[in-house]
Structures are given as structure tokens and as C-alpha cells.
Amino acid sequence: MTRGVTRLRRRRVRGLALIVVLWAGALVTLLAASFAFSLRTEARLAGGIIDRASAGAAAEAGLARLMAVVATAQRGGPGAVTAEMTFEGMAVSLSVKPENARIDLNAAPAKLIEGLLGQALSSTGASASAEALTDAIMDWRDADDTRRPQGAEADEYEAAGVAVPPRNGPFLSITELGQVLGIEAPVFEYLKPLTSVYAWSPQVDAMSAERAVLLSLPNVSESQVDSFMQARGEESEGRGALSMLAGAGRYVARSGGRVYSLVARATAPSGVTASRRAVIKLGGRARQPISVLAWFQDVPRSDAGSAPDEGSAAGEALADDRDGGTRQ
Numbered sequence: 545m546t547r548g549v550t551r552l553r554r555r556r557v558r559g560l561a562l563i564v565v566l567w568a569g570a571l572v573t574l575l576a577a578s579f580a581f582s583l584r585t586e587a588r589l590a591g592g593i594i595d596r597a598s599a600g601a602a603a604e605a606g607l608a609r610l611m612a613v614v615a616t617a618q619r620g621g622p623g624a625v626t627a628e629m630t631f632e633g634m635a636v637s638l639s640v641k642p643e644n645a646r647i648d649l650n651a652a653p654a655k656l657i658e659g660l661l662g663q664a665l666s667s668t669g670a671s672a673s674a675e676a677l678t679d680a681i682m683d684w685r686d687a688d689d690t691r692r693p694q695g696a697e698a699d700e701y702e703a704a705g706v707a708v709p710p711r712n713g714p715f716l717s718i719t720e721l722g723q724v725l726g727i728e729a730p731v732f733e734y735l736k737p738l739t740s741v742y743a744w745s746p747q748v749d750a751m752s753a754e755r756a757v758l759l760s761l762p763n764v765s766e767s768q769v770d771s772f773m774q775a776r777g778e779e780s781e782g783r784g785a786l787s788m789l790a791g792a793g794r795y796v797a798r799s800g801g802r803v804y805s806l807v808a809r810a811t812a813p814s815g816v817t818a819s820r821r822a823v824i825k826l827g828g829r830a831r832q833p834i835s836v837l838a839w840f841q842d843v844p845r846s847d848a849g850s851a852p853d854e855g856s857a858a859g860e861a862l863a864d865d866r867d868g869g870t871r872q
Contacts, residue, residue, distance in 0.1 A: 592816060599810040599818035600841075602631040606638050606808030607820050614640060614804055614824065615833035623800055624752035636810045642800030643823060645752035646740040647760065649721060650685055650714040653746055654678050656795055659760030660738060661731075667756075668730040677731075680724050684710040696725040715741045737844070742805075742823045742837050747797035750789055751776055763791035802826040807843055819843040 606629060625640040647660050661674040679695030689712065691697045698709040708723050715721065718739055722732040738757055748757055750772070758769045768788055775785035789796055802825055809819040823838040 592814075595812040595814045595816040596818055598632070599634060599812045599816055600820070602634040602636050602810035602812075603808040603818050603820040605631045606636040606810060607806055607822050610638055610640060610806040610808065611822070611824060611834055614806065615826070623749075631810065634810050634812055636808055639807045641805045641807075642743075642749045642752050643740050643803040643805050644743040644745040644747065644749045644797055644801045645754070645757065646738055646743065647748060647757060648740045648743040648745050649681065649718075650741055651744045651746045652748075653795070654682055655762045656746075656748070656760060657681055659762055660735065660757065663756050663759055664731045664734040668728075668734055670728050670731050672726050672728065672731070677724070677726050680710075680726050681721075684712070684720075684724050685714055687712055701725055717741060742825075743801060743803050745797060745801055745803075747795055749797045749800045750786060752800060758789075761789060761792035761795050764789055803837070809843070 609629060623640075624642065624645065625638075627638045629636050629638060647656055649657070658674050658678040661677050664670070665672060665674055665677075673694065676694035679692035683692050683695035683697055689697050691700065696704075696710065701709045704725060706723075706725060710724070711720065718736055718741060721727060721735060721739065722729070727735075738754065748761070750758060750761075755769060755773060758764070758772065759766060761769075768791075772785050772788040775788065778785075786796060786798075803823065804826070805821060805823050807819065807821045809817060811817045819842060821838075821840040821843040822836055824834045824836050827833050827835055
């Protein structure tokens with residue numbers, strides 16, 4: 545009897561030990577699988593970081609190329625140019641755009657700003673008044689506390705519960721436009737790629753401006769704008785097409801000025817992208833041909849340049865890269 549009980553106990557112990565071993569094996573397998581998954585995840589993350597850093601370096605190389613081309617452009621600037629190049633096996637898209645192709649918040653006359661706001665309100669469906677928003681923008685940038693008829697000074701901001709009053713000075717960044725009383729988020733998003741704080745030009749370079757900016761010009765119809773945009777791209781027409789905008793002559797610049805927006809967007813073989821944007825001013829001096837006014841990372845697609853103008857000196861120089869030139 546005693547021996548039977550002993551054997552039974554031994555069997556139970558062995559069974560319990562077997563269960564413990566099985567559970568331990570399962571736990572070790574689970575830990576190993578988890579560790580392997582963690583390693584794979586970390587490897588992918590590390591690869592993504594490396595690819596993003598490589599793409600960022602390629603984008604910066606593209607900006608360096610753009611700066612060199614713009615610095616040596618002929619008098620009057622390169623106009624709007626787009627092209628492609630490669631850097632260490634990565635495709636890099638390049639664009640140059642005169643900053644005065646946008647409407648400058650600090651220098652543009654009220655009529656030009658009102659025209660752009662009209663386009664923004666029409667496109668977004670916002671119910672605000674273009675005249676009121678224009679007055680609010682002008683009140684933001686002027687130095688006094690005198691409220692325009694439909695504008696807003698510090699008292700109006702306080703009454704609306706807005707903690708940040710108007711600057712009573714120049715816009716320092718496009719972001720400040722979103723703080724102007726009455727500017728709703730959809731309107732601000734529409735205006736961002738069409739406005740500038742760097743050009744300091746009361747006029748617009750119509751040869752490089754987008755359609756929405758051209759439609760903002762006073763005394764110009766939609767059909768005029770469409771005809772002009774078609775003509776400006778034809779080699780036979782060139783700048784002679786500006787005569788089509790004669791009614792808005794005082795708002796149209798004859799050249800791209802001296803301030804340019806440069807954008808480079810690089811794509812790694814894995815598909816990871818990186819972008820850089822620089823706003824530069826031509827210096828006109830041998831020791832300082834350009835000055836960098838601003839530098840941005842992760843640039844929205846809307847900040848890319850307009851259609852190519854390969855007839856210009858800059859366009860031909862960048863076309864060398866697009867056609868297979870590699871900078872390594």
C-alpha cells in the first residue's frame with residue numbers, strides 16, 4: 545500500500561515538472577519572438593532615420609546647387625524655374641520662385657490684399673467680409689491704434705477674448721496672419737502659399753505668380769488672366785504678354801526682384817522624402833552674392849515653384865541636372 549502511494553506521488557511530481565518545463569519553454573519562445581520582433585522594429589526605425597537623414601542631406605545639396613545658380617543669374621533674376629537632379633542615387637526636385645510672385649503682407653496695397661482675400665473667401669466658402677479682413681490686416685501692420693472702419697485694434701481683440709493683440713508693426717512670419725481677428729483656419733491655409741513677408745514689394749511678378757494671385761489684381765477679369773497665363777508660357781510672347789494686364793499695371797512688377805524662394809525635395813530609394821526651403825536675397829557683391837533670410841524643413845508641396853522657365857539662364861543651368869547631371 546505504501547509503495548503504491550509513493551509511486552503515485554512520484555508520477556504527480558513528474559507530471560507537475562513536465563508542466564513547468566512546458567510553460568517555461570513557451571515563455572522562453574514568447575520572449576525570443578518578442579525580442580526578435582523588437583529588433584526588426586528597431587532595425588526598420590533605424591533604417592528610416594538613416595534614409596531620412598540621407599534624403600535631408602540630398603535636399604540640402606539641392607539647395608546649395610540652386611543658390612549657386614541663382615547667384616550667377618543674369619540681371620533681373622531667373623524667374624520661376626523647376627528641374628531635377630540626382631545626388632548619391634536619390635532624385636531631387638528643385639524649384640526657384642521669385643518671392644514677389646506672392647503678395648507681400650507688409651508692402652502690398654490694401655486693394656491687392658482685398659482681392660486675394662476675396663479669392664480665399666470664395667474658394668473656402670467662409671462668410672467673412674473681404675473688406676473687414678483687409679482692414680484688420682492693415683490695422684495689424686500699421687503703427688497706430690486707430691481702428692479702420694471695419695478693422696480691429698487691441699480693444700476689439702480683447703472684446704473677442706483673444707489674448708494676442710495686433711502687432712502694430714510688420715508681420716514677422718506668415719503664421720501671424722492666422723492670428724489676425726476674423727481670419728478662420730481654412731482661409732489661413734488658403735492664403736499661406738500665396739503670401740510673403742520677405743519680398744517687401746508692393747507689386748507682384750505676374751510672370752511667376754499663380755492664378756489665384758493674378759485673379760487678385762484689381763481691374764483684371766478671369767478671362768484676361770487665363771489668356772495671359774497661356775501667353776506668358778509661349779516663347780514668342782514672353783514678357784510682352786504683360787500688356788494683357790494693363791488695367792492692373794500699377795500692381796505688376798517688371799521682374800522677379802532680388803528675393804527668391806528655393807525648394808529642394810529629395811526621395812530616397814526606400815520612398816522616404818525630405819525637403820528644405822530657403823528664402824534668399826541677392827546681394828550683388830562678389831564676397832556676399834546672396835543672403836539667407838529664412839530656412840525651413842519639411843516644406844509643403846504648395847511651396848514648390850511654378851511651371852518651368854527653361855529659356856532663362858537659370859533654367860538652362862538646372863536643366864543640366866535634370867538631364868542626368870549628378871552632384872556627388
